[in-house]
Amino acid sequence: MDDNEKQFENFIHQIKFDDSPDYDHRDTLEQDLLAAIQKQPRQRRKPIEIWRIIMKSQITKLAVAAVIIIGVILGLSAILEKGATSAYAIEQTIEAMRNIVTVHFFAKDWNNRGFETWIKVNPETGENDYHYLNEPERGQISISTPEITYFYHPKENKVRIARGQALRSDIRFGRYIEDILDRVIEPENGEIQINKEHDPNTGKEVIILWAQSPSNVMEAFIDPETKLPIRINFVKAVLGQAVKSIDEIYYNEPLPEGLFDFEIPEDAQVIREQPPLSVIDNPNYGISAEDLTRDEARIKIIKEFWYDVINKDFESAHMLLPVASVKRLEKVFAEVAELISIGEPFEKPNINFGILTPVRVRFSHGKILELYQITHFRRIDGKLSCVLAGEGQPVKWIE
Amino acid sequence: MITGICKLRREVHANSESRVVDEGQLIEQARSNPEAFARLYRRHYDVVFRYCVHRLFDRQIAEDITSEVFLSVVENFTRFKGSEEQFRNWIYKIATNAVNNHLRKAARRGDLLKHAGGTTAGQVVDCGSSSQEKLALLKEAVLSLRPRYQTIMTLRFFENLKLTEIAEVLGSSDGTVRSQLARALAKLRKKMNASGQEV
Numbered sequence: 001m002d003d004n005e006k007q008f009e010n011f012i013h014q015i016k017f018d019d020s021p022d023y024d025h026r027d028t029l030e031q032d033l034l035a036a037i038q039k040q041p042r043q044r045r046k047p048i049e050i051w052r053i054i055m056k057s058q059i060t061k062l063a064v065a066a067v068i069i070i071g072v073i074l075g076l077s078a079i080l081e082k083g084a085t086s087a088y089a090i091e092q093t094i095e096a097m098r099n100i101v102t103v104h105f106f107a108k109d110w111n112n113r114g115f116e117t118w119i120k121v122n123p124e125t126g127e128n129d130y131h132y133l134n135e136p137e138r139g140q141i142s143i144s145t146p147e148i149t150y151f152y153h154p155k156e157n158k159v160r161i162a163r164g165q166a167l168r169s170d171i172r173f174g175r176y177i178e179d180i181l182d183r184v185i186e187p188e189n190g191e192i193q194i195n196k197e198h199d200p201n202t203g204k205e206v207i208i209l210w211a212q213s214p215s216n217v218m219e220a221f222i223d224p225e226t227k228l229p230i231r232i233n234f235v236k237a238v239l240g241q242a243v244k245s246i247d248e249i250y251y252n253e254p255l256p257e258g259l260f261d262f263e264i265p266e267d268a269q270v271i272r273e274q275p276p277l278s279v280i281d282n283p284n285y286g287i288s289a290e291d292l293t294r295d296e297a298r299i300k301i302i303k304e305f306w307y308d309v310i311n312k313d314f315e316s317a318h319m320l321l322p323v324a325s326v327k328r329l330e331k332v333f334a335e336v337a338e339l340i341s342i343g344e345p346f347e348k349p350n351i352n353f354g355i356l357t358p359v360r361v362r363f364s365h366g367k368i369l370e371l372y373q374i375t376h377f378r379r380i381d382g383k384l385s386c387v388l389a390g391e392g393q394p395v396k397w398i399e
Numbered sequence: 400m401i402t403g404i405c406k407l408r409r410e411v412h413a414n415s416e417s418r419v420v421d422e423g424q425l426i427e428q429a430r431s432n433p434e435a436f437a438r439l440y441r442r443h444y445d446v447v448f449r450y451c452v453h454r455l456f457d458r459q460i461a462e463d464i465t466s467e468v469f470l471s472v473v474e475n476f477t478r479f480k481g482s483e484e485q486f487r488n489w490i491y492k493i494a495t496n497a498v499n500n501h502l503r504k505a506a507r508r509g510d511l512l513k514h515a516g517g518t519t520a521g522q523v524v525d526c527g528s529s530s531q532e533k534l535a536l537l538k539e540a541v542l543s544l545r546p547r548y549q550t551i552m553t554l555r556f557f558e559n560l561k562l563t564e565i566a567e568v569l570g571s572s573d574g575t576v577r578s579q580l581a582r583a584l585a586k587l588r589k590k591m592n593a594s595g596q597e598v
Contacts, residue, residue, distance in 0.1 A: 026448075233572070
């Protein structure tokens with residue numbers, strides 16, 4: 001609390017005001033609430049379960065039945081959003097986002113560094129096919145296409161080139177809301193709430209979609225007319241979720257000419273990377289896997305990582321999981337008290353840079369977190385080593 | 400009980416902290432057991448009422464909004480799946496929306512400040528005209544702020560929430576809350592200083 005705040009607090013200390021509750025009101029209201037509970041249907045359907053039924057149903061996957069499904073969904077949504085905003089259904093946003101062709105947004109990462117992004121979306125798949133990312137505070141412009149990715153540092157006049165689409169995300173922008181709900185919120189049995197509120201930023205009423213699970217909290221501000229998000233905040237997110245807030249979003253704007261056609265500047269230093277360069281291929285991080293089997297190395301790095309975390313040595317933990325900053329590790333894992341289990345490894349089709357291992361850890365408050373740690377093996381100068389490269393979804397609490 | 404606001408809010412939070420141990424279980428029980436729901440309700444009634452009265456400076460309206468908040472909790476309780484701490488933040492969020500809705504409607508009717516001004520004297524308890532005047536000035540200044548600023552000021556100074564907790568309630572970042580708190584405080588001071596009250 002700074003001096004201004006202290007001064008103000010002192011001021012309100014001097015005011016005496018009767019703010020004590022009236023227990024007659026409390027008791028009367030209690031009776032009203034119990035009566036309201038009695039009136040509720042006994043088998044009240046839970047919205048998230050309805051959501052799960054819709055999303056996992058084979059019918060939803062059949063485009064030919066789309067018209068019927070939209071009708072069904074809208075009907076269910078009326079139940080789902082009873083008491084909130086009956087005129088709006090999440091499926092309207094999902095449908096609207098499926099028609100996005102381009103998106104241009106300004107966002108912040110968890111270090112509050114701003115960045116600007118243009119994405120050309122493939123409407124069929126929702127994937128971010130072409131990606132332009134300008135990070136002024138990092139001094140880097142990245143341009144990624146299905147064939148090639150350029151990382152350009154104007155100040156150093158240096159270009160790194162990686163094969164293929166190196167700016168990857170688990171969340172497809174053309175399916176943003178449904179991916180967040182389906183891949184992040186739903187696996188943890190999260191909940192959604194829909195409200196309408198006056199938005200001081202736009203001066204208009206907006207729909208607020210609040211999606212919350214034990215590890216993630218997202219708030220999307222949705223334009224009631226277009227049904228598209230105009231702003232998205234993550235109040236809380238698991239490790240590996242880079243975006244903290246998307247503050248301004250523009251849809252289907254014409255792409256600036258030549259946006260994805262990168263020309264290597266004259267005299268630029270060019271570094272060709274294969275596979276795409278990232279911190280996980282930096283030999284300064286990770287452990288040597290020489291003289292170990294891959295399985296032994298996988299278990300060793302996971303054990304060492306959690307040993308460091310439990311001993312609050314987050315700098316050492318960061319050297320094993322370099323995609324997470326020391327600060328972020330400390331924030332997320334400060335309360336980890338025990339490594340409970342390391343499971344059998346497996347692969348996932350959309351994660352092609354490492355193998356996943358289910359790991360369970362207990363926090364000091366007693367809850368157990370399950371996460372899928374990715375171990376990435378690399379051979380640098382002929383020597384095999386490995387590093388932790390993040391987590392696969394879902395990260396969830398086990399009671 | 401009549402007391403200084405700050406002292407009181409600390410007592411409320413101290414009590415809350417000692418309860419959280421079994422509140423997770425209570426939330427689960429409350430889903431199917433009305434008696435458990437009633438216990439959960441009684442644990443949070445004071446917090447909600449005080450938040451409402453600190454936002455609105457009117458006991459009668461605060462009671463009405465408190466009723467609205469808990470009816471909304473009953474209506475939406477099956478959708479809540481978080482921890483005890485998240486439950487508190489959830490009800491703060493519901494209360495914030497309810498208070499803001501009320502303020503918007505009242506502002507449309509143009510009677511908020513007038514009504515609030517009229518009820519001030521009756522609620523200040525025999526503590527001299529100075530305290531009464533200060534409360535009236537504070538009330539007028541707070542109610543002149545944007546609802547979001549009012550929420551932040553109340554949660555920070557009356558409910559004693561940390562910036563991270565306020566950020567959770569508002570679905571915002573700590574940094575945004577910090578800067579909005581500073582702006583709200585500056586506006587409030589300016590307003591009160593202009594009325595001759597140094598803060």
